Amino acid sequence: xxxxxxxxxxxxxxxxxxxxxxxxxxxxxxxxxxxxxxxxxxxxxxxxxxxxxxxxxxxxxxxxxxxxxxxxxxxxxxxxxxxxxxxxxxxxxxxxxxxxxxxxxxxxxxxxxxxxxxxxxxxxxxxxxxxxxxxxxxxxxxxxxxxxxxxxxxxxxxxxxxxxxxxxxxxxxxxxxxxxxxxxxxxxxxxxxxxxxxxxxxxxxxxxxxxxxxxxxxxxxxxxxxxxxxxxxxxxxxxxxxxxxxxxxxxxxxxxxxxxxxxxxxxxxxxxx
Amino acid sequence: xxxxxxxxxxxxxxxxxxxxxxxxxxxxxxxxxxxxxxxxxxxxxxxxxxxxxxxxxxxxxxxxxxxxxxxxxxxxxxxxxxxxxxxxxxxxxxxxxxxxxxxxxxxxxxxxxxxxxxxxxxxxxxxxxxxxxxxxxxxxxxxxxxxxxxxxxxxxxxxxxxxxxxxxxxxxxxxxxxxxxxxxxxxxxxxxxxxxxxxxxxxxxxxxxxxxxxxxxxxxxxxxxxxxxxxxxxxxxxxxxxxxxxxxxxxxxxxxxxxxxxxxxxxxxxxxxxxxxxxxxxxxxxxxxxxxxxxxxxxxxxxxxxxxxxxxxxxxxxxxxxxxxxxxxxxxxxxx
Numbered sequence: 001x002x003x004x005x006x007x008x009x010x011x012x013x014x015x016x017x018x019x020x021x022x023x024x025x026x027x028x029x030x031x032x033x034x035x036x037x038x039x040x041x042x043x044x045x046x047x048x049x050x051x052x053x054x055x056x057x058x059x060x061x062x063x064x065x066x067x068x069x070x071x072x073x074x075x076x077x078x079x080x081x082x083x084x085x086x087x088x089x090x091x092x093x094x095x096x097x098x099x100x101x102x103x104x105x106x107x108x109x110x111x112x113x114x115x116x117x118x119x120x121x122x123x124x125x126x127x128x129x130x131x132x133x134x135x136x137x138x139x140x141x142x143x144x145x146x147x148x149x150x151x152x153x154x155x156x157x158x159x160x161x162x163x164x165x166x167x168x169x170x171x172x173x174x175x176x177x178x179x180x181x182x183x184x185x186x187x188x189x190x191x192x193x194x195x196x197x198x199x200x201x202x203x204x205x206x207x208x209x210x211x212x213x214x215x216x217x218x219x220x221x222x223x224x225x226x227x228x229x230x231x232x233x234x235x236x237x238x239x240x241x242x243x244x245x246x247x248x249x250x251x252x253x254x255x256x257x258x259x260x261x262x263x264x265x266x267x268x269x270x271x272x273x
Numbered sequence: 274x275x276x277x278x279x280x281x282x283x284x285x286x287x288x289x290x291x292x293x294x295x296x297x298x299x300x301x302x303x304x305x306x307x308x309x310x311x312x313x314x315x316x317x318x319x320x321x322x323x324x325x326x327x328x329x330x331x332x333x334x335x336x337x338x339x340x341x342x343x344x345x346x347x348x349x350x351x352x353x354x355x356x357x358x359x360x361x362x363x364x365x366x367x368x369x370x371x372x373x374x375x376x377x378x379x380x381x382x383x384x385x386x387x388x389x390x391x392x393x394x395x396x397x398x399x400x401x402x403x404x405x406x407x408x409x410x411x412x413x414x415x416x417x418x419x420x421x422x423x424x425x426x427x428x429x430x431x432x433x434x435x436x437x438x439x440x441x442x443x444x445x446x447x448x449x450x451x452x453x454x455x456x457x458x459x460x461x462x463x464x465x466x467x468x469x470x471x472x473x474x475x476x477x478x479x480x481x482x483x484x485x486x487x488x489x490x491x492x493x494x495x496x497x498x499x500x501x502x503x504x505x506x507x508x509x510x511x512x513x514x515x516x517x518x519x520x521x522x523x524x525x526x527x528x529x530x531x532x533x534x535x536x537x538x539x540x541x542x543x544x545x546x547x548x549x550x551x552x553x554x555x556x557x558x559x560x561x562x563x564x565x566x567x568x569x570x571x572x573x574x575x576x577x578x579x580x581x582x583x584x585x586x587x588x589x590x591x592x593x594x595x596x597x598x599x600x601x602x603x604x605x606x607x608x609x
Contacts, residue, residue, distance in 0.1 A: 052598075053607055112475070119480045137465050220423055220466040222606035233468070234425040237342035238597060239349075239367045 031252070038245040049243055050250040054222055055231060062228040063254070065139055066207030069146035070154075074200050077154030078192070084155075085162045102151050107212030114145055115217045137219030142227065145213040150203035157199035158192055165191055194266050201262040208255055295329030298536050302334060303354035305341040305428060305519070306471050307492050311556040312336050312358070318552055319543055323536065332536070340469045341428035348372060348524060355528045355537045358521045360428030362386075362581075363588035365522050374526035386582075388518035389544040390558035393578060394429075394436045396509040397477065397486040397493045404484045408511045409440040412485065413458045420483035422473045423466040424595070424602050429517075430470070431596060433487040436515040438595070439579040443513060457605045478502070485509075489517070490573075491557035516578040 038046065049055065084096055102110065118125040118135040128135050135141050165188065173183045211229040219225040228251055235244035304312060316334040323332055337344065337352070341360035348354045349372035359365055362380065369375040380386045398406050404417050412419050422430035437459055441452030465482060467473040470492060477486040478496060488496070497503045521541050528534040543549050550560040554569040566573075585591040595601045 054603070116480055119482060121481045215468060216472070219464065220468065221464075222466075222603070230468070234423070236346060237340070237426045239342075239346070239371060240598070243598070 034245050034248055034252070037242060038249045040242055041246060046246050046249075049246040054226065055228075055247060055250075057223045058226050058228045058231050059250075059254075061139060061142070061226065062208055062251075063258075065142045065146055065227075066204050066210075068143045069150055069207050070200050070204040072143070072147050073150055073154045073203050074196065077151065077199065077203075078158050078196065081155045081158040081162055085159060086167075099152050099155050102149055107149060107210065108216065110148055111145055111213035111216035114141070114148065114213070118144065118217070136217050137221075137225065139225060141217040141219070142214050142225065145217050146207040146210055149210055149213050150206050153203040153206065154196065154199035157195045157202070161192055161195040162188075190269075193269050197262055197266045197269070201259055204262075205255055205259060208251065295331075296327075297331050297333075298533055299333045299335065299531075300355045300533060300537060300540060301337065301353055302356050302358060302540075303337045303344050303348055303352060304358040305344055305360040306338055306469060307429075307489055307495070308358060308519075309336070309338050310495070311491075311553065311558060314552045314556060315544070315549060318548055319540055322543055322546075322548065323539065334540075340426060342426065348374065353527055353531070354524045355531060355533050356521065356523050356541055358519065358541075360517075360519050361431065361588060362388075362518070362520045363592050364428065365520055366588065368524070374524045375522050376525060379522040380520065382523070383521065383541060384545055385561050386518070387520045387522055387541075388561075389521060389541070389549065390519065390553040390560055392490045392517045392519065392558055393514045393576070394433050394487055394517065395490050395493050395514065396511060397488050397496060397506050398509050399484065400505050400507055402507055402509065406485050406509055409437060409455075409459075409513070410444070412437075413455070413462060417462055417485065418464055418483045419459065419462045419485050419487065420465065420467075420473050420477045421463055421487040422470055423468055426468040427470055427473075429489055429492075430473075430487075432489075432515055432517045434595065434602065435581070435585060435591065436511075436513075436579070437487075438601070439515055439584055440511070440513050442584075453601060453604070456601065460605050478506075490559075494557040510574045510576055513577040513579065515584075516580045518581065 041049070080099065084092060084099075115122070115136050117123050118128070118141060120126065120129040120134060120136070122136070125135055133140075135144065169187055170183050173187050174180075178186070209229060211227075211233070214227055215230060218227060218230070220230060228247060232244045232247050235241075235247065302312060302316075312334075313336070316336070320332045320334065323330065337347075337354075339347075341364050344357070345359060345364035345368055348357055348368050357365060357368065357375075365375060365379060369377050369379060376382075383389070396406060398404070404414075405411065406417065411417065421433045424430040424434045434456070438452055438456050441455035442449070445451035445455070465473075465476055467476055470489065473486060474488065474492060474496060476482045486493075493506075493508050496506060497508065521544065523534070523537045523541060525534065528537045544553070545561065547562065547565060550562040550565040554560045554565055554572070557572070559573050560566050560569065579585075581587060581591060593600065
């Protein structure tokens with residue numbers, strides 16, 4: 001007993017066609033070209049390129065710092081969203097607007113500004129240097145730049161969901177005897193988690209591919225502070241187009257698998273049992 | 274009626290004749306980072322020079338600047354450059370090989386292997402030279418920190434690297450193992466590898482990192498000239514350096530398509546004239562012309578200069594040996 005449900009809004013064929021053409025031109029064809037270019041390599045050659053010690057070191061660094069930055073933003077970003085939604089105070093609108101600034105600013109500008117501030121004799125970096133901590137030109141510096149660039153993602157995904165949870169729900173829980181931590185654990189966290197994961201995944205994915213801001217603060221030392229996108233640029237500057245695409249394909253595959261896992265996790269949370 | 278017809282014919286012929294004589298030219302010069310000021314001056318000079326023999330023409334010259342390798346790649350990928358004026362002959366070789374818009378024998382088309390001006394690598398140190406840096410051997414002393422860009426991504430950094438390597442060879446009687454040891458020690462003193470020469474200059478000048486910047490001679494002079502740099506920095510000339518020979522070439526396929534082959538060739542030839550050489554010298558590039566060189570003798574200290582062709586067998590053998598994957602530069606960082 002199958003029955004075709006016709007949607008309320010007509011034009012399914014047209015909209016789907018448009019979607020497919022659009023996706024092909026903007027996403028699928030450029031990515032396919034990359035795969036085709038990389039397929040000039042034999043499996044062994046490909047494997048040798050992506051498992052070279054420098055590439056592996058950069059892989060660890062890029063994914064590690066992007067993960068740390070996403071976690072930091074996951075915590076601070078949720079806090080920011082909480083403050084912006086639950087409290088009214090003078091200047092709230094201005095702070096709200098400032099959250100998006102890292103998107104508007106050219107990333108190179110952000111990188112240069114952060115480096116000037118956090119270099120060992122910069123305005124903030126000098127105090128850290130006194131304590132024996134180096135920020136710029138280390139993985140800390142990279143994480144810092146990525147935290148800046150990916151700040152808006154978690155805030156902007158968590159904020160609307162949090163605004164939709166009526167205050168009364170929390171108050172009702174409190175009336176029933178829930179302690180603040182229990183309210184957070186059993187009322188807020190389950191409702192926020194899917195949105196939070198989306199924000200986390202966006203921040204992580206953006207961080208992995210970020211080039212402009214990181215390049216100034218990273219120091220770019222082989223094996224230590226060299227990110228994957230820089231290695232791609234290095235290969236291109238040697239006119240090694242295939243080597244560059246091989247690393248690009250590898251990054252894409254790793255990112256895809258990670259994003260897929262996050263999506264699956266999200267599904268499990270949204271549909272328990 | 275006949276008068277009117279006559280007038281029309283005259284008008285038509287005038288328009289036709291006019292268009293045959295006066296032409297509009299737009300040239301695109303794709304160059305590398307530190308030549309911005311040089312070509313601004315030179316373009317004005319060249320337009321004047323061209324108008325003397327072609328008074329009706331209008332000439333417009335656009336410049337594009339960036340890292341030499343990046344610029345080379347943009348021409349391979351289809352940038353409509355009429356001429357390229359890059360940092361390394363190797364980059365133009367790649368355009369000839371991969372882009373096929375420049376003939377393979379491009380270096381024979383103009384005098385001095387198509388390199389109208391030269392430069393060298395010198396040290397820029399903090400005012401008063403507090404760390405006492407006078408030669409390459411001083412760079413590997415304890416507590417000295419050296420700023421240079423990444424030779425993988427910067428043309429200038431490759432000249433730096435070869436100059437240092439050349440010193441390692443000469444001071445050890447040509448022993449390659451010792452030279453590698455020296456270069457390995459030197460790069461242990463490098464805390465930051467920026468992707469380009471300008472990035473390194475920012476790191477050294479604005480962010481105050483390092484005791485010495487390995488720089489193009491023309492960039493070092495420029496750093497002294499700008500924002501009171503002369504009060505903050507000194508130039509130190511080492512005992513030995515390398516003759517950096519930035520090459521030029523007409524991108525023939527593009528120029529033919531644009532109908533600019535003649536003017537593009539003249540544009541590069543005029544670089545060798547007295548006027549062109551004078552402008553190069555004023556912008557701190559060493560002129561090829563002996564008369565102009567004599568005039569600016571004081572500006573450019575004499576020092577022992579290695580050349581890429583004689584001492585390193587040209588870019589075609591230096592690039593793979595030192596800078597390609599697994600080359601000498603990689604061996605410094607990757608445990609064998």
